[in-house]
Amino acid sequence: MNAFTNGSPTSLPAHEHTGADPAAEVAATPRRRRWARPAVGAAVAAPLVLGGCNMYPSYGASRGATKQGQDTFKLFSGMMTTGVIIGVFVGLLILFTILRYRRRSEEMPKQFHESIPIEILYTGIPVLVVAFLFLFTVLTENNVDATVPVNATVTSTGTPVEHVRVTAFQWGWRFSYPDHNVSIAGDVTNGPGGHGPQMVLPVGETVQVTLVSNDVIHGFYVRDFNFSRYALPGVTNFFDLDILHTGTYAGQCTQICGLYHTEMLFSVKAVTPAAFQTWLSGEVAAGHTLQREPQSEANTPPPYTHVTPSNALAAPSSKKGSL
Amino acid sequence: MTTTIESPELIEPEEPGGPDAHGPGGHGPEDHGPDHAHEHHGPTGILNWITSTDHKVIGKSYMITSLVLFFISGAMALVIRGQLADPTSSLVNFQTYNELFTMHGSLMLYLFAGPFAFGGLANYIVPLQVGAPDMAYPRLNALSYWLYLGGSSMMTFSFVVAGGAASFGWVAYAPLSNSINSPGAGTDMWLLSLGLTGFSAIFTGVNLVATIFYLRAPGMTMFRVPIFSWNMLVTGILILIAFPVLFGAVVMLFCDRHFGTHIYSVSGGGVPVLWQHLFWFFGHPEVYILALPYFGIVTDIIPAFSRKPLFGYRGMVFATLSIAALSTGVWAHHMFTTGVVLLPFFSLLSYLIAVPTGIKFFNWIGTMWGGQLSFQTPMLFSMGFLFAFLMGGVTGVLLASPPVDFMTHDTYFVVAHFHQVLIGTTVFAGFAGFYFWYPKMFGRMLNERLGKLHFWFLFVGFWVTFVPQYLVGLRGMPRRIADYLPTNGWTFLNEMSTVGAMIIGFSFLFFFVNLVTSWRNPVPAGDNPWDGGALEWFTSSPPPHHNFTHLPPIRSERPTWDYNHPEHRKDESHGDKRHREHEQKEPETVGAPS
Numbered sequence: 001m002n003a004f005t006n007g008s009p010t011s012l013p014a015h016e017h018t019g020a021d022p023a024a025e026v027a028a029t030p031r032r033r034r035w036a037r038p039a040v041g042a043a044v045a046a047p048l049v050l051g052g053c054n055m056y057p058s059y060g061a062s063r064g065a066t067k068q069g070q071d072t073f074k075l076f077s078g079m080m081t082t083g084v085i086i087g088v089f090v091g092l093l094i095l096f097t098i099l100r101y102r103r104r105s106e107e108m109p110k111q112f113h114e115s116i117p118i119e120i121l122y123t124g125i126p127v128l129v130v131a132f133l134f135l136f137t138v139l140t141e142n143n144v145d146a147t148v149p150v151n152a153t154v155t156s157t158g159t160p161v162e163h164v165r166v167t168a169f170q171w172g173w174r175f176s177y178p179d180h181n182v183s184i185a186g187d188v189t190n191g192p193g194g195h196g197p198q199m200v201l202p203v204g205e206t207v208q209v210t211l212v213s214n215d216v217i218h219g220f221y222v223r224d225f226n227f228s229r230y231a232l233p234g235v236t237n238f239f240d241l242d243i244l245h246t247g248t249y250a251g252q253c254t255q256i257c258g259l260y261h262t263e264m265l266f267s268v269k270a271v272t273p274a275a276f277q278t279w280l281s282g283e284v285a286a287g288h289t290l291q292r293e294p295q296s297e298a299n300t301p302p303p304y305t306h307v308t309p310s311n312a313l314a315a316p317s318s319k320k321g322s323l
Numbered sequence: 324m325t326t327t328i329e330s331p332e333l334i335e336p337e338e339p340g341g342p343d344a345h346g347p348g349g350h351g352p353e354d355h356g357p358d359h360a361h362e363h364h365g366p367t368g369i370l371n372w373i374t375s376t377d378h379k380v381i382g383k384s385y386m387i388t389s390l391v392l393f394f395i396s397g398a399m400a401l402v403i404r405g406q407l408a409d410p411t412s413s414l415v416n417f418q419t420y421n422e423l424f425t426m427h428g429s430l431m432l433y434l435f436a437g438p439f440a441f442g443g444l445a446n447y448i449v450p451l452q453v454g455a456p457d458m459a460y461p462r463l464n465a466l467s468y469w470l471y472l473g474g475s476s477m478m479t480f481s482f483v484v485a486g487g488a489a490s491f492g493w494v495a496y497a498p499l500s501n502s503i504n505s506p507g508a509g510t511d512m513w514l515l516s517l518g519l520t521g522f523s524a525i526f527t528g529v530n531l532v533a534t535i536f537y538l539r540a541p542g543m544t545m546f547r548v549p550i551f552s553w554n555m556l557v558t559g560i561l562i563l564i565a566f567p568v569l570f571g572a573v574v575m576l577f578c579d580r581h582f583g584t585h586i587y588s589v590s591g592g593g594v595p596v597l598w599q600h601l602f603w604f605f606g607h608p609e610v611y612i613l614a615l616p617y618f619g620i621v622t623d624i625i626p627a628f629s630r631k632p633l634f635g636y637r638g639m640v641f642a643t644l645s646i647a648a649l650s651t652g653v654w655a656h657h658m659f660t661t662g663v664v665l666l667p668f669f670s671l672l673s674y675l676i677a678v679p680t681g682i683k684f685f686n687w688i689g690t691m692w693g694g695q696l697s698f699q700t701p702m703l704f705s706m707g708f709l710f711a712f713l714m715g716g717v718t719g720v721l722l723a724s725p726p727v728d729f730m731t732h733d734t735y736f737v738v739a740h741f742h743q744v745l746i747g748t749t750v751f752a753g754f755a756g757f758y759f760w761y762p763k764m765f766g767r768m769l770n771e772r773l774g775k776l777h778f779w780f781l782f783v784g785f786w787v788t789f790v791p792q793y794l795v796g797l798r799g800m801p802r803r804i805a806d807y808l809p810t811n812g813w814t815f816l817n818e819m820s821t822v823g824a825m826i827i828g829f830s831f832l833f834f835f836v837n838l839v840t841s842w843r844n845p846v847p848a849g850d851n852p853w854d855g856g857a858l859e860w861f862t863s864s865p866p867p868h869h870n871f872t873h874l875p876p877i878r879s880e881r882p883t884w885d886y887n888h889p890e891h892r893k894d895e896s897h898g899d900k901r902h903r904e905h906e907q908k909e910p911e912t913v914g915a916p917s
């Protein structure tokens with residue numbers, strides 16, 4: 001694990017717990033114990049059975065490559081477990097009722113109408129369940145939503161902060177690094193494998209993303225970050241990512257934005273801070289700088305920007321190969 | 324307390340009469356089987372249909388139209404699934420794909436789910452259930468249908484105009500829906516259609532509210548109104564809250580598109596997100612406008628097939644009222660990822676809706692508990708609803724949590740969630756209602772065997788279609804995309820989902836065969852084939868013009884059942900003792916209007 005190679009254990013204000021080893025850090029998180037508390041009785045057993053002794057069965061979701069994504073994942077997993085328990089309980093209750101009370105005779109059953117104690121019980125218990133889910137939601141949300149101040153270069157505890165400006169447009173992405181005079185852009189014809197432009201980010205630092213849109217609403221979404229946020233015209237959105245593991249993560253626009261919404265792909269490549277610096281100098285050398293932003297050479301302007309709906313009807317069959 | 328029922332003043336004198344018109348004359352509840360006699364007044368044939376203000380004729384027209392639209396939209400869903408079965412399929416091009424999911428969603432939600440419930444079933448059943456001769460405003464009711472037909476045709480035929488149909492999803496987010504990004508006439512037709520059908524919904528809402536408040540038979544206090552009608556009352560109120568807002572939003576978008584305003588465009592100082600606020604202020608109540616009628620259907624069906632009264636009637640009414648109240652305060656849970664809404668507030672209110680919804684579940688189970696359940700087709704479909712809505716509801720609770728919504732928003736996880744809820748309600752509960760009330764409407768039975776086959780294929784296809792969608796959503800597949808990469812690992816799950824969709828499509832063949840069989844070889848239904856409890860089962864099948872010749876005494880929410888099972892009758896006047904004096908009376912005579 002090289003997630004925190006560049007510093008001593010720190011503690012970000014936004015995220016209560018940070019340590020040199022993400023795994024150890026996770027284990028020590030009090031939130032984890034808080035999650036354990038609701039999992040009384042069957043609630044403890046079910047995830048253990050389902051997830052092979054794992055507190056947080058994945059249910060098919062990503063466990064999260066960022067700190068925020070891991071928090072979200074744990075909330076998701078805990079809520080799923082609660083949901084599975086409730087769903088299975090109610091489902092079995094229905095099934096039992098169906099089987100137990102199948103019509104066996106023409107005898108008229110007892111005509112009862114209500115039972116106030118039972119009704120109070122099944123009003124009260126759901127209230128408690130949602131109160132408890134809401135509590136954990138707020139706790140997680142405060143972590144996931146917290147951002148460092150816009151102009152900060154280090155967090156209050158000394159972790160370096162990188163600023164990236166993400167601009168969504170029909171139909172591609174621009175990633176600018178204002179502190180390093182680097183700016184790259186592209187659409188589905190660019191990038192590794194022709195799968196859209198690639199945003200390179202360091203692990204172990206706090207990356208603050210500034211998200212804007214040039215035209216319509218787009219959705220910035222990286223599955224392994226367990227996170228999405230709209231790029232809204234006229235609104236500047238901020239969010240922080242603390243990437244924990246190096247790797248390449250696929251991303252995609254999630255909000256219908258017109259004809260080529262399907263192909264609005266991008267990817268995030270998380271590298272060590274040293275590799276990140278090397279990459280930045282390479283980009284500067286290649287001339288991918290802020291000054292050239294409007295007509296970057298390496299990244300051809302998106303070929304579709306001038307497509308009108310009528311000629312767009314001729315499907316992008318030429319592009320099928322690249323998909 | 325008078326015991327005779329006066330014919331309501333609200334029926335206008337020049338009432339032309341529908342195809343089911345009968346002259347005056349009594350039909351006792353026992354001595355009459357199906358009554359196919361037709362005695363026409365005034366125009367006949369198509370003119371009769373066009374000029375009819377009979378709620379039963381309008382209700383049937385609404386049902387037939389909305390079902391046709393349902394099948395058209397379902398066919399689009401199959402094309403969508405065909406396209407998605409293969410990663411780089413080019414069954415349809417991107418533009419067509421975008422039009423298809425937009426029209427599929429729009430037809431299903433605006434033109435099928437709501438109109439089928441409140442224009443179709445409720446229009447037909449509510450006046451019968453409350454013992455009224457017609458809706459409160461019959462001509463407004465007719466206007467509602469014709470606006471609906473016009474609006475629906477406009478939306479459906481927008482496929483053939485230059486530039487194609489609208490292609491921005493059923494939610495039409497600004498600025499994608501403005502004149503620069505969506506210049507075609509299809510978008511304008513889509514907007515106009517929302518205007519027309521929006522007014523048709525408002526008119527039906529007015530009618531439902533007025534009918535249930537003012538045209539109840541004597542003795543039917545509010546707490547003796549059957550739950551289906553109660554839910555339609557609340558639905559009517561929600562329609563009156565929500566649809567005017569949609570209309571306002573649509574008019575403003577139209578102005579942005581054609582009259583140079585900048586209400587939703589940044590360049591002129593407008594705010595794109597305003598559209599989302601207005602739209603979802605309509606859109607979330609709309610979700611319950613689509614759900615409450617269907618809750619009402621199963622709440623009427625389950626007691627009949629359990630041979631028991633509803634468990635927790637009053638709890639059910641209060642649950643419905645609180646769902647409706649809460650539903651006006653949760654709109655921004657569709658906007659968690661915009662970054663511009665107050666998350667905890669909308670999250671909390673969204674969670675709270677789970678409580679009354681949970682109450683309903685336990686009331687349904689409580690009704691079956693200790694009963695004598697028989698699983699004829701309507702009950703079978705109601706059970707399908709319970710299971711489908713259970714999973715859809717549980718995953719909905721997850722989405723009330725903003726961080727979980729961040730991770731799943733606009734992915735197939737959400738698509739699976741809302742289909743489980745929507746198909747649970749509109750298809751499982753909707754067809755439960757169809758099978759339940761068809762004998763009342765047409766005086767003939769549907770075939771049980773074919774009904775059950777329909778159910779089982781639908782039920783299996785449903786899970787095969789939508790469970791993989793949850794999984795593929797968690798693997799990161801966004802909604803509204805026409806293609807994906809073979810390396811994404813989404814292929815198998817999509818193939819499965821497509822197979823499931825084909826099974827769903829196949830299941831409806833049994834439905835069609837069933838309809839044809841019932842027309843070719845009618846099996847008479849009798850007045851009350853299911854031993855139902857509400858007033859609609861007291862009159863003949865189909866009911867005579869102006870519905871009733873007699874009414875039983877009404878001393879609970881199931882007067883027909885009380886009448887047919889006097890040995891089990893006991894005072895069930897939920898809290899209201901004023902009408903006890905009716906209990907001694909035998910069937911009362913309606914002065915049959917004609």
Ligand code: HEM
Pocket residue numbers: 397400401403404424425427428429431432436491492493494738742745746749750788801802803804805824827828
């Ligand atoms: C035969 C059963 C059905 C199948 C196989 C099906 C399939 C689908 C699929 C695959 C999508 C996603 C398209 C995309 O995002 O690219 C979709 C969207 C949608 N469906 Fe269905 N559907 C069915 C029935 C229904 C019903 C009964 C309703 C409502 C009553 C409904 C309402 C919607 C809505 C509102 C959307 C969203 C449209 C949008 O993204 O704007 N569907 N459907």
Ligand SMILES: [Cu+2]
Pocket residue numbers: 168169217218219253254255256257261264
């Ligand atoms: Cu986009």
